[in-house]
Amino acid sequence: MSSTAYSRAYQGLVKGGMTADQTAGLLAELRKETGEDLAAGLRAHAKTLLRPEPTDTFAIQRKKKIRFGALQRAADWIATTAAGRISLPSQRTHRSNP
Secondary structure, eight states, X not given: OOOOHHHHHHHHHXXXXXXXXXXXXXXXXXXXXXXXXXXXXXXXXXXXXXXXXXXXXXXXXXXXHHHHHHHHHHHHHHHHHHTTOOOOOOOOOOTTOO
């Protein structure tokens, strides 16, 4: 039975041999790689799914471009979030609260 990188990180932390910082670094690297792989798969899927066809009307081509752009932005968001570089907008406060 092969062990995953996650189980190796867990075992290294529990049994010793890896510090908490090393384990956190390994898990962050794995999360980044997973996000990059998922984003690459989503981009490839978008290219296959939304490829222009000779029979497409102008309206269908335009809709495919819009969907393709949305999938590209989703792939970018996945890769950015997995790399830990996400910035969330601050919440607005209600005007009635001073």
